Amino acid sequence: MSSADVTGSRRGFVLVTSATIVAGVGGYAITTILARGLGESYGLFAIFWSALYLVAGALSGIQQEVARATQPRTVTPRRPASVIVLALGAAAAAMVLVLVSSPLWVPTALGSEGWALLPPLTAGAGCFVLMTAAAGTMYGTHSWRVLAAFIVLDVAFRLLLVCILLPLGVGVVGLAWAAVVPYGLVLLVVVLPAWRTLFASSQLDVSYRAVTANVVRTVAAAASTAVIVSGFPLLIGFSSAGDDARMVSAVVFALTLTRAPIVVSTLSLQGYLLVQFRDHRASATRLMLRLFALLLLAAVLLAALAWWLGADAIVWLAGEDFRLPGWYVAALVGTSVATGWIMVAGTAALARGLHGGYSAGWVLTAIVAVVIMMLPIDLLVRSTLALGIAPLVGLAVHILALLRRRRRLELADPEVQ
Template sequence: MNTVRPDHSGSDGSGSDGTPLTAATVIAGAIGYVIQAAVPGFVATADYVAFSIYWSAVYLIVGAISGVQQEVTRAARQREMGPRATGTLFRFTLGSAGVFAVAIVASSPLWATAAFGAATGLVGPLAVAAVAYTFVAALSGVFYGARHWRGAAGMTITDSTVRLITIGIALALGGGIILLGWAVAVPFALAAVSLWFAGGRRAVEAVELDVPLRRMWRNSFSTVGAALATGVMISGLPLLLGLTSRGLGETDLAAVILVTTLTRAPLVVPMLALQSYLLVTFRDAPERAAQRTAIWGAMLMCATALLAVLGALIGPWIIDLLYQGRYALEPAMFAVIIAGAGLTALLSLTGAAALAAGDHLRYVIGWAASSTALVVGLIAVPAGMWTVIGAVALAPVVGIAVHVSSLRRQASRSRK
């Protein structure tokens, strides 16, 4: 990880060898899964709801900021004749971080109490997480765009490992929600600093950008907007459920949040972690993008069907074993939740293909349409277990249709 060289050989983690990234994705996904599964076992039901809403708020913001990573990934390439990207990237990242921090702090009086209750002190760690993750996102985008898979893998593992440690310490100390909030936020900053000195600076100096700063700003409006919609659909879902589905009651709401979080992770988290990898893959072989999307999408749906059946058969038993019956749901609800997770993962796949083709508009519209359908569905229907779960499961279909129309449009152009 501390030898990031500007060539294209697989031995240094660049080039076509994505094995380090695949391994890092698996490890980070497992760590995130452990955190999500462990916290409700150490805290009371009410505290778990509060923690899950804060975690959701953090990753809703992080999800939006990942649009910065996507634009840097698209724009960054190994430097040949162009100028170094260092100055432009620094101004782009610092300006983005400032915008996100000001937006969070300035708007907090409007939403902090509704979201966090008495724990409005969580606004501080939330803002810190946003600033730190902006630098994580930009640096990760450089690694991905230049095909430095080991650098991207190192960023992924460092961030998740440090977070596991800090949350473990907070739980061991019996800390309250504020301490847990800082335990979630601080690892972003530590990951950015450590990776900068372990090869990030060299990687930034070795790339060039295919657009000037102003164009990056314009493009990032699209990618950040779409990433925010992505966050509403995925990481922001517990926050959205907490704001719209309190009518379920605390116990049922906690059960829906927990089961949704745990059962969606095996399908959705890997697809999100591989977004930049997919973006580069589709970008560098546009003639194969539609075929790859169809094949990988079919494989994803087969895996979803298998997991849905397994979830219905053994999911209730596992949840009962781990949490002594505190978070019970019907077997069929497990299957529907997992089916919705598979559709959300498919939306991530089709979105990456649309963005790689340069269709920023349909990329944004697809995610925005699905998130709008989700919000409208949760608000418009009565707060029942099945109506809530059904709205979450079906919302991705709208965005998938938009993204597929983009792929068909690109395929039609290529045949002319």
Template sequence: MTSDPTASTPDPRGSAPPPRDAGTRSLGRVTIATLIAAASGYLVLLLAARHLGAVGYGVFAVFWAAYGLVTGAQNGQLQETTRAVRAAADAPSRSHPVLVNAGIGVGLAVLVAASSPLWGGQVFSSERGLSVVLLAVGVASFAVYAHLCGALSGMLSWSSFALLLSVDALIRLAGAVVAVAAGWGTTAFLVITVIGSVSWCVLLLVSPAARAALGVGGDVPAGRLTANTLTAMAAAAASAVLVMGFPVLINLTANLRGAPDADEARVIGALILAVTLTRAPLLVPLNSFQGVLISRFVDRRHRPFAALAAPLGVVGIIGGLGMVAAWMVGPWLLRTVFGADFDLDGLVVALLTGGATGLALLTVTGAAAIAAGAHRWYAAGWWVATIVAVAMLLLPAGVEVRTCVALILGPVAGLGVHLLGVLRRGPGPRATPV
């Protein structure tokens, strides 16, 4: 690995970011890093499913989802840091985002540990103590990771940003390969889930731009930045419930009807895997490109709907093609690659892909709302989507029907809220496009 050659020495006050990377070339690096992250995620899931079996995979997937639920909320740190740093590119520093983000990370870790007696037994069926400790340590580390992702995005330092994404994914994949080769069980995969978040340590050693990002300033005072970040995290928490925490919801709502029998437990395990797999092609790249999207929308805030058209169109087309492919070959792929336990109807896999497309569209409109400064509308859109989805999971129907309906209607409701928020906010001051 090499240092980012485009980085420069930071302003002594920590307010002036280094010059932006070259657009097409550097964004190409982000695309490659995103592909690495997506492929690594698929391989970790494949290794876990084949090595642990449906029951063991269910335990691992619930912890994976719980970790994703909390760190997904921390994506609000990434989002607000990107906005604050990008908006402050030509303005004096008024806060130090790294201090705000580190403080939030420590507070969140303490909250996880202190509250665990209230929920640990309901969420984690085994390795409860270790799961809580790993979760707390992981979210504290992820706070620094989120800060670096957001600051590098706001600085337009895409080379270092791409390196951070790649290292995070490859650390986790390497751990999974070692675990399978050594014959380790579910416990090892719980540890593997959180080890990628230490990638920021590696990046600080090799990238001057990353070290500069620790001192870069924000456009608003610390109190306002903290409030904005917590609002963004509240919305991102709802996003995380639908994106990473949805397997937990499937489990909880199924258990409300009584302990599932062996066949229903198999279906739930297969659904959890299918939900994860159908989302990855769209949501993994979009999560990696959130900083890119927010920077784009900030620089084009004088024409928000024109800026939205291209990303929404691309996501819609890819999602539509994905639904057709999922219907035709999805069940065969699940059985062939992961085993006979993972058997679902083609229509179910296609509808899950449609739900993933809705979530991807909601992610794009959420980035536009953040860039427009419509933090409350951003939060409202995700919470409306989450509430609608949870309500659908409680319908008196089979688990496959409930899951598909929840994943489609929830995002549709939230999408309308986001678009209304961007419309009410109106055009912002003209900025120079990237």
């Protein structure tokens, strides 16, 4: 790796990490403002937001494949797939899927205002596909400055619209549009001015048929990721019909609060890590092991802090009804390392083009998590087991896929290190 490559990688890491931190702070600010401003109506907005990001979590698989496949434009004998055509087709498909499936889930999931919330949810799904394709191209072409602006402005526009519309009393539906419109604003403000840099000078390295097959597999894996990350609170609610409502609320709140430092941070850096694994294959194994060690160290330190102060901190933030045992707060933090590990290993597998192993690992993770959460045992115990065991099962699949590929390469070339 040249010194210029190293410098560029470091600069990209700093920019993307800084933008992610700023966006995270902005996201917490939006959540706090809406919770205080909407009161009892916040629950409906939170359900809409959860539904939107479950869809977004699945569609983020498009970003991963675009980031992996984007290369500088070259003359090739076979015309490769276009990011623009892929994005427009996937956006249309996502919107149709949301609309066609809506009778199955809108009345029960979104309540009395569900049908009014369907249009912003549908528009949000379509715009998010375009955003993920654009972000994937930014990762693939190492357009770090544009990407950082892309990440920050998305949250900044949303925060601005919420602050303007909330005092006007627009209600949940109006605020739902405020959550979705920033997708389009960022596309206009960031992507269009950088059109030539992003799209005219780059292309995908596969045909439409191949990229469609790859996207289907990465989307399946991303949907499974959403089950263990953004969708896990919904899984808790679905599997906790006989549990104490106060305990369920406390667990969901603690889950959101304590796992974000490791899980959300690793999730946000997947695009960056993917291009690092793709572009620097000789050092990919060392990078993966270093990240494993870093995540483990962070989890141990944060878990110890959570055991000592976590329960009281949660009570200070949310009230005595949200008190949980210290061991459980520590367990939520500690088990987040397993999710971080599978994200890193999965990204390494995807960078090698191991779409089958990547998808299989995440799908198996989701299945194991669902099975454990349905066991007739205490909520604290089964959620700890699901969050700790399920990602490790998927991690084993990803590692096995990587080892098999390495073995095939060694057989083909004995000098492969």
